[in-house]
Amino acid sequence: MTAMDAHNAASTPPLSRRTERVAGSLIREILKVTQRLEVISFAGGLPADDLMPKLDFAALHGDPRQYGASEGEQPLREAVAARLAGLGLACDAEQVLITSGSQQGIDLVGKLFIDEGSPVLLEAPSYLAAIQAFRVYGAEFHGLRLSEDGIDPEALRQAIARRRPAFVYLIPTFQNPTGYCYSEANRRAVAAVLDEAGVPLVEDDPYRDLAYGPAERTPICAYLRRAPWVYLGSFSKITAPGLRIGYLAASPALFPWLLRLKQASDLHSNRISQAWLARFLEGEAFERHLANLAGVYAERRDTMQASLQRHFSGLAQWRLPDGGLFFWLRLSGECDTLAALQIALASNIAFMPGDPFFPLAEQRYPALRLNFSHAAPADIERGVARLAQVLGECIEPGRLTPGLAA
Ligand SMILES: Cc1ncc(COP(=O)(O)O)c(C=O)c1O
Numbered sequence: 001m002t003a004m005d006a007h008n009a010a011s012t013p014p015l016s017r018r019t020e021r022v023a024g025s026l027i028r029e030i031l032k033v034t035q036r037l038e039v040i041s042f043a044g045g046l047p048a049d050d051l052m053p054k055l056d057f058a059a060l061h062g063d064p065r066q067y068g069a070s071e072g073e074q075p076l077r078e079a080v081a082a083r084l085a086g087l088g089l090a091c092d093a094e095q096v097l098i099t100s101g102s103q104q105g106i107d108l109v110g111k112l113f114i115d116e117g118s119p120v121l122l123e124a125p126s127y128l129a130a131i132q133a134f135r136v137y138g139a140e141f142h143g144l145r146l147s148e149d150g151i152d153p154e155a156l157r158q159a160i161a162r163r164r165p166a167f168v169y170l171i172p173t174f175q176n177p178t179g180y181c182y183s184e185a186n187r188r189a190v191a192a193v194l195d196e197a198g199v200p201l202v203e204d205d206p207y208r209d210l211a212y213g214p215a216e217r218t219p220i221c222a223y224l225r226r227a228p229w230v231y232l233g234s235f236s237k238i239t240a241p242g243l244r245i246g247y248l249a250a251s252p253a254l255f256p257w258l259l260r261l262k263q264a265s266d267l268h269s270n271r272i273s274q275a276w277l278a279r280f281l282e283g284e285a286f287e288r289h290l291a292n293l294a295g296v297y298a299e300r301r302d303t304m305q306a307s308l309q310r311h312f313s314g315l316a317q318w319r320l321p322d323g324g325l326f327f328w329l330r331l332s333g334e335c336d337t338l339a340a341l342q343i344a345l346a347s348n349i350a351f352m353p354g355d356p357f358f359p360l361a362e363q364r365y366p367a368l369r370l371n372f373s374h375a376a377p378a379d380i381e382r383g384v385a386r387l388a389q390v391l392g393e394c395i396e397p398g399r400l401t402p403g404l405a406a
Contacts, residue, residue: 126359168202181215206246333397
């Protein structure tokens with residue numbers, strides 16, 4: 001026990017009931033380890049360090065040092081609204097709220113919709129930090145099985161009929177952790193079910209610009225006619241996560257509530273980051289930057305695919321992702337992936353165990369997520385080879401739970 005732990009144990013005053021639901025974050029713990037230079041990290045969804053744009057704050061328009069509007073800087077809101085309109089999501093700049101990362105959008109949505117015991121429908125597996133954020137507010141999860149095409153609209157209809165959820169949270173484009181991308185038919189069918197039921201959709205879309213081939217990417221929100229919606233976007237993966245700039249757009253009835261919750265949370269997002277970003281989006285440099293990112297990440301994805309084919313063929317099944325930053329490996333037998341992680345870390349390799357991505361324990365299957373954007377290509381081959389040795393010793397062949405085999 002550290003001195004800090006001992007002090008905390010002795011002096012913690014009564015805390016809110018909410019804190020009982022705050023688990024330690026595995027990702028935070030792993031990220032701490034991966035900051036050691038010798039570690040090859042496939043764990044976080046980090047952009048490549050050398051591909052992040054240079055930041056020059058010297059020549060910004062106006063003076064961003066003063067307090068600003070909770071909604072966000074108007075030029076940035078307008079640039080976001082124009083980009084969304086280009087995706088088919090007709091939306092006014094007045095419906096755009098600039099957030100401190102899209103993670104804040106996730107948290108605001110939790111605050112807006114969730115009371116203790118509120119049902120929330122989401123993919124199984126889903127983004128672990130959204131699960132964590134919604135859990136703090138007392139969400140009761142119902143996980144929808146996810147396939148390469150998306151979720152089953154009929155299963156969605158039945159789940160809504162069984163217990164009406166506060167909202168449905170989906171990541172239809174290059175999903176985290178699986179990389180799956182819903183087909184157009186599936187997007188339309190999901191929108192139809194939500195419209196019929198009038199259940200709000202929260203669509204999280206931080207990976208859409210990282211596409212490595214043709215893929216259907218129209219937001220499901222664009223197909224909605226009646227259901228309320230919140231669309232979450234992020235600049236973290238396509239510029240620099242340290243800027244902490246994301247955004248949400250919402251249907252008119254929801255927007256004023258989200259704005260008030262944002263104001264109560266942090267008054268406004270970083271104005272210096274917003275001013276830099278608004279200028280970066282204006283020029284052609286941004287589109288060139290996106291094309292370059294997609295080119296380099298596609299190469300790294302292909303490097304990882306080749307390494308996986310060399311070393312993992314008997315150990316796991318996976319699909320080549322058409323976009324995003326991750327491979328999702330479904331292991332060929334039972335495996336304590338948390339124990340495997342400790343062994344891998346001792347060899348300076350980091351990955352994300354699959355367990356925390358499942359909202360409910362009973363829907364888990366043995367899996368892991370590997371990021372391919374951050375490690376250099378030579379490290380990808382070395383790291384995958386070493387990881388295969390570790391997992392080869394941890395996977396128990398033939399002990400896969402019946403019914404869960406891929
Ligand atoms: C699905 C998803 N949503 C939201 C986020 C949060 O991104 P940020 O807060 O950096 O915008 C991430 C980050 O990995 C993500 O994968």
